[in-house]
Amino acid sequence: xxxxxxxxxxxxxxxxxxxxILLVFFFLFPPNDWFYxxxxxxxxxxxxxxxxxxxxxxxxxxxxxxxxxxxxxxxIVIKPDxxxxxxxxxxxxxxxxxxxxxxxxNDKRIEEGKPxxxxxxxxxxxxxxxxxxxxxxxxxxxxxxxxLVWAIGLGxxxxxxxxxxxxxxxxxxxxxxxxxxxxxxxxxPWIAGVVFPTVxxxxxxxxxxxxxxxxxxxxxxxxxxxxxxSIFLFFWLVLWIFLISTGTFLRGPNWNFxxxxxxxxxxxxxxxxxxxxxxLIYMIILKRPLPENIFLREAGxxxxxxxxxxxxxxxxxxxxxxxxxxxxGPVRYSIFIVFLLLAISLPIKMYLRxxxxxxxxxxxxxxxxxx
Amino acid sequence: MSEGNNKFLxxxxxxxxxxxxxxxxxxxxxxxxxxxxxxxNNVFLHLHPIRLPKHAVxxxxxxxxxxxxxxxxxxxxxxxxxxxxxxxPTVEYAYGDIIDLSEQVPLGLMREIHRWGAHLMVIxxxxxxxxxxxxxxxxxxxxxxxxxxxxxxxxxxxxxxxGYLLPWDQLAIWAxxxxxxxxxxxxxxxxxxxxxxxxxxxxxxxxxxxxxxxFAMLGGRFVGEGALLRFYVLHCxxxxxxxxxxxxxxxxRVRKDGGISGPT
Amino acid sequence: xxxxxxxxxxxxxQTTPPKPVSLNEPMDRRSFxxxxxxxxxxxxxxxxxxxxxxxxxxxxxxxxxxxxxFLAGYPDEYTIGEVSERFKxxxxxxxxxxxxxxxxLATFCxxxxxxxxxxGNENKFKCPCHGSGFYKTxxxxxxxAPRPLERYKITLTDDGEIFIDKTxxxxxxxxxxxxxxxxxxx
Numbered sequence: 001x002x003x004x005x006x007x008x009x010x011x012x013x014x015x016x017x018x019x020x021i022l023l024v025f026f027f028l029f030p031p032n033d034w035f036y037x038x039x040x041x042x043x044x045x046x047x048x049x050x051x052x053x054x055x056x057x058x059x060x061x062x063x064x065x066x067x068x069x070x071x072x073x074x075x076i077v078i079k080p081d082x083x084x085x086x087x088x089x090x091x092x093x094x095x096x097x098x099x100x101x102x103x104x105x106n107d108k109r110i111e112e113g114k115p116x117x118x119x120x121x122x123x124x125x126x127x128x129x130x131x132x133x134x135x136x137x138x139x140x141x142x143x144x145x146x147x148l149v150w151a152i153g154l155g156x157x158x159x160x161x162x163x164x165x166x167x168x169x170x171x172x173x174x175x176x177x178x179x180x181x182x183x184x185x186x187x188x189p190w191i192a193g194v195v196f197p198t199v200x201x202x203x204x205x206x207x208x209x210x211x212x213x214x215x216x217x218x219x220x221x222x223x224x225x226x227x228x229x230s231i232f233l234f235f236w237l238v239l240w241i242f243l244i245s246t247g248t249f250l251r252g253p254n255w256n257f258x259x260x261x262x263x264x265x266x267x268x269x270x271x272x273x274x275x276x277x278x279x280l281i282y283m284i285i286l287k288r289p290l291p292e293n294i295f296l297r298e299a300g301x302x303x304x305x306x307x308x309x310x311x312x313x314x315x316x317x318x319x320x321x322x323x324x325x326x327x328x329g330p331v332r333y334s335i336f337i338v339f340l341l342l343a344i345s346l347p348i349k350m351y352l353r354x355x356x357x358x359x360x361x362x363x364x365x366x367x368x369x370x371x
Numbered sequence: 372m373s374e375g376n377n378k379f380l381x382x383x384x385x386x387x388x389x390x391x392x393x394x395x396x397x398x399x400x401x402x403x404x405x406x407x408x409x410x411x412n413n414v415f416l417h418l419h420p421i422r423l424p425k426h427a428v429x430x431x432x433x434x435x436x437x438x439x440x441x442x443x444x445x446x447x448x449x450x451x452x453x454x455x456x457x458x459x460p461t462v463e464y465a466y467g468d469i470i471d472l473s474e475q476v477p478l479g480l481m482r483e484i485h486r487w488g489a490h491l492m493v494i495x496x497x498x499x500x501x502x503x504x505x506x507x508x509x510x511x512x513x514x515x516x517x518x519x520x521x522x523x524x525x526x527x528x529x530x531x532x533x534g535y536l537l538p539w540d541q542l543a544i545w546a547x548x549x550x551x552x553x554x555x556x557x558x559x560x561x562x563x564x565x566x567x568x569x570x571x572x573x574x575x576x577x578x579x580x581x582x583x584x585x586f587a588m589l590g591g592r593f594v595g596e597g598a599l600l601r602f603y604v605l606h607c608x609x610x611x612x613x614x615x616x617x618x619x620x621x622x623x624r625v626r627k628d629g630g631i632s633g634p635t
Numbered sequence: 636x637x638x639x640x641x642x643x644x645x646x647x648x649q650t651t652p653p654k655p656v657s658l659n660e661p662m663d664r665r666s667f668x669x670x671x672x673x674x675x676x677x678x679x680x681x682x683x684x685x686x687x688x689x690x691x692x693x694x695x696x697x698x699x700x701x702x703x704x705f706l707a708g709y710p711d712e713y714t715i716g717e718v719s720e721r722f723k724x725x726x727x728x729x730x731x732x733x734x735x736x737x738x739x740l741a742t743f744c745x746x747x748x749x750x751x752x753x754x755g756n757e758n759k760f761k762c763p764c765h766g767s768g769f770y771k772t773x774x775x776x777x778x779x780a781p782r783p784l785e786r787y788k789i790t791l792t793d794d795g796e797i798f799i800d801k802t803x804x805x806x807x808x809x810x811x812x813x814x815x816x817x818x819x820x821x
Contacts, residue, residue: 081542084490088497095434095498099505102431119634121426128419129400129409132428139435140442147446147491151483155473161466162544164593165724165742167749169763171545174535176493176528181549184765188781189747190564193553204521207504208514217510218632225507232504255766255778269757270766274777365782365808368556369565545749549764552747563745587693591700593748 005070009259012250015354018347021238029222031230036223048100056093070261076249080157085175085248092241096233102220103229116219169253169266178247179240185255186349188360188370196342203339207232210336212328227324231340239346274359277301294364301362305371308345313337418622420630427631432506436499440527441618443492450485451607458537460603462596465539489531496527508632516624519617526614533606536599547602548594555585707797710737710821718753718771728787728799729753729760731771736818739787739799740773746780760784774807783807788816 011017028044030036039045046052064086067073077086106116126132159168173181183192216225252258253266275284281300282290291297317325317333325333352358362371383389384397394412398405410416426432457476458468473479500520503509509517536547555561559570560583567578580592590597625631662670705726713719713732722728727750729740740760742750749764759776760769767780774783788803797819805817812818 084487084494088494091494091498092501095501098431098434099502103505116634118426118432121429122424122633124425125422126425126428127403127406127410127422129406129416132419132423133416135428135430135435136438139430139439143439143442143491144446147443147484147488148480150487151480154483154487156483156486157542158469158538159540159542162462162539162541163724164544164595165727165750166541167545167751167763168541169752171549171749171764173546173549174532175490176531177546177550180553181765184747185779188779189553189556190558190561193550193747194557194561194564201521201525204524205518208509208511208517211510214510216507218506218508218634220505221507228507229505236501236504254761254763267754267757359779360781363781364565367565367568368563368781370781545764549747549749555748581698582694587690590693590695591698593700595700597698 005259005261009262012259014246014250014257014350018242018350021242022347025234025238026230029230029233031227033226035230036226045104048097048104050101053097053101056097060090060093067260072263073260075264076260080154081175082248083154085245088241089245092237096237099220100222103222106219106221107223110221110223116221118219170251170255172247172251175244175248178251179243182243182247182251183346186346186353188368190368191371196346199339199342203343206335206339210328210332210339212332235343239343274353274357276360276363277304277358278363280356280358294366298362298364301360301371304361309338309341312341418626420626423630424633426633433631434498434502436495436502440492440495440499443488443495444614444618447485447488447492448611450481450488453481454485455607460537460599462539462599465537465599469538469540489534493527493531496524500524506632510632513624513628513632516621516628519621519624523614523617523621526610526617530606530610530614533602533610536594536602537606539599544594547598551585551589551594551598554588555580555583557584560584703801705799706792707739707799709796710791710819713737718755720753722799723750726799726801728801730797730799732821733771736820737789737797738773738818739789741785741787741801741804743785744780745775745782745784746778751784786812786817789819790816791819 011020026035027039027042028047030039047056064077067077076082102117106118109116172178180192180197183196186192187196211225211228213225213228215221216228222229249260250258252262252264253268254270256268256270258264258268277300278290278297282288282297295302313334316337321333321337324336328336349358352361360370362369364370381397390396395405395408400406400409407421410419410421454472457472459465469482472482503517503520532547532550536543552563556564558564559566560578561567562578562580562583562585564583567583568576570577580586586592588598588601589595590601705722707722707728707730710732713730715732715734717732719730719732722730723742727742729742731738731740744751744762744764744767746762746765746767749762751760751762751767751769754761758771760771760773762768762778762780765779767775767778769775769780769784772783773786775781783806786805786807788800788805790798790800792798803816805811805814
């Protein structure tokens with residue numbers, strides 16, 4: 001039992017879990033034909049059937065039941081403000097399953113030359129009164145009852161009165177912002193707190209203009225819009241839900257990482273000594289002191305950024321994303337690739353931190369300009 | 372008993388009062404035309420179209436999440452108004468008032484419903500977005516409504532964020548301290564953001580701790596009296612006002628863009 | 636330029652009423668541009684004025700915030716090599732004495748403004764929010780904090796008491812820690 005817990009604790013370390021997710025992700029949610037076929041060959045699409053759904057939920061419930069027998073796990077999960085996130089996890093998995101089940105069923109119908117299931121339904125028209133109104137009424141009653149039970153069963157949390165001189169350890173943002181707070185570990189506040197949120201909002205708003213595939217409107221489908229679904233689920237499941245769960249359940253005192261069954265020891269020692277790219281280039285590789293001139297010092301970083309945002313889009317347009325470039329045209333492609341590269345910079349920065357302890361690519365603290 | 376009741380109801384439906392309230396009058400709703408009239412003659416129901424394709428009323432297609440978000444918003448409005456009766460947004464009283472809300476007010480569940488409702492609304496709004504994406508419902512002609520939806524999502528989270536400060540406990544003040552310091556890191560506009568020190572003539576800094584984006588948000592150099600009042604006003608009046616406007620546009624465009632999406 | 640709406644020539648000129656402003660009357664390009672610039676310019680100016688007014692309204696002239704300076708006792712009340720937390724709660728400052736000087740560190744993490752904790756055993760300041768660590772000098776060495784803790788101005792009053800002024804800050808990355816007001820030689 002204890003060894004199982006130790007294994008889970010170790011596997012939950014961000015670098016291991018994140019790598020595992022990355023490896024599995026594109027087979028589960030294929031972005032192109034090759035992965036789509038591989039997914040089918042491996043039988044992963046069976047997850048999105050009735051039996052698969054039951055299987056997923058049995059595993060999840062067993063995990064939580066097993067976890068609740070552990071004191072440390074219980075302490076985190078039962079904390080009133082964390083309960084909604086446990087609920088969120090189950091709801092997201094359920095609705096993910098529900099949408100993908102319908103999507104794969106529709107894919108099968110489309111392969112057989114039939115229209116999606118929604119099209120069959122849509123032939124019949126129903127009246128709002130009473131066919132829709134009674135469904136709405138039931139939904140309202142159910143949700144009211146749920147809220148009431150929840151409110152009676154679980155008191156709203158209230159901690160000690162505000163004290164501006166004592167930060168609780170750990171201090172967490174509201175749970176829906178914990179994804180941002182997790183980014184703060186890897187990026188400076190002006191990027192993680194200002195640039196990224198702005199980019200996320202603009203990126204979401206740009207979706208209808210970047211996805212100009214006319215198919216796949218008004219019915220669940222993967223086959224008709226593989227790339228769109230895969231990219232969206234990557235943001236939504238990995239960079240959103242997963243980061244929030246990590247921030248909620250696995251970040252403890254001093255914002256150190258703790259496995260789900262680990263005791264939150266405020267004195268846990270973790271070496272977080274990081275160095276900047278400029279220091280790596282000059283002091284470790286070239287073995288000389290940092291130059292005085294800021295631009296000379298950070299030249300390496302500027303070159304890396306130039307390559308990342310200048311050269312890589314061009315290379316991608318000629319190679320991997322050739323089809324995308326042809327479909328979108330130069331303007332849409334440029335916007336799309338900038339958003340995509342910005343989003344991918346988060347995992348890249350994570351790996352640079354885990355692998356090489358890189359703190360900043362460009363570090364100009366004199367002007368608070370650190371990337 | 373039931374017959375008597377029915378008779379009473381039948382008679383009531385013939386009164387001038389009943390006819391004054393319900394435009395359809397007292398006739399039993401049994402024909403197709405009468406069912407249509409129910410929707411048409413009611414200001415609340417006429418948000419809906421009269422008839423829908425069958426897939427659009429199926430829960431497995433819509434998940435009900437958009438409607439539930441709106442309903443939870445209404446619940447939050449009602450409980451929020453009730454909470455305002457007892458809560459005073461000052462550093463001196465805020466925390467005590469929150470305690471009194473659950474201890475001195477009979478059936479003091481309002482704060483619980485409000486808080487869990489707020490969490491629930493964030494979740495339902497997210498799931499609504501998820502559903503809209505998975506059905507490809509942002510595609511033409513619904514691009515604009517998707518954008519309005521994204522703004523509503525942001526506003527929902529801002530509502531929740533401003534409400535987080537009001538209990539004035541440790542959780543509140545530190546969550547807002549961390550959040551507002553991010554505003555202080557805004558490029559050019561924040562005192563500790565990149566470029567702020569470039570906006571200076573000689574020794575005079577134009578962007579400093581008492582003149583930057585963070586100050587505008589907090590009404591002070593740190594999270595204190597000014598911040599509590601500003602967040603309270605934004606939470607109770609400012610953001611709800613904005614969110615209502617966007618909600619009106621959102622609902623109106625759902626209808627104008629052809630109702631709930633469906634295969635063509 | 637010819638006026639297309641010409642008066643019939645048989646009408647006596649003196650009896651004509653003043654020409655009414657007609658919407659049908661074509662406007663020449665020059666005056667069209669002139670009036671649109673004036674009109675839109677005024678519109679934008681009014682909007683901008685309102686905007687600026689609202690922006691300025693957010694920044695009051697007087698702030699009711701606690702006093703920014705305090706007296707911190709006499710230098711010999713502080714032991715060499717120790718971090719004093721005496722004024723942490725009340726004034727947000729650590730007073731540190733090393734072998735040759737006393738300096739005052741602000742208790743605001745340079746990452747996002749949480750209050751770090753002094754961990755005597757590990758000889759470092761550790762921020763609970765995102766794990767930034769600082770040496771006793773205030774220099775950052777681990778975690779996300781981009782720069783060292785800030786120091787406050789410290790001077791002696793005439794009767795030898797320590798006077799700390801929090802309105803003046805000294806940042807190491809700008810080379811300000813060598814400023815004689817940023818420390819007190821003892």
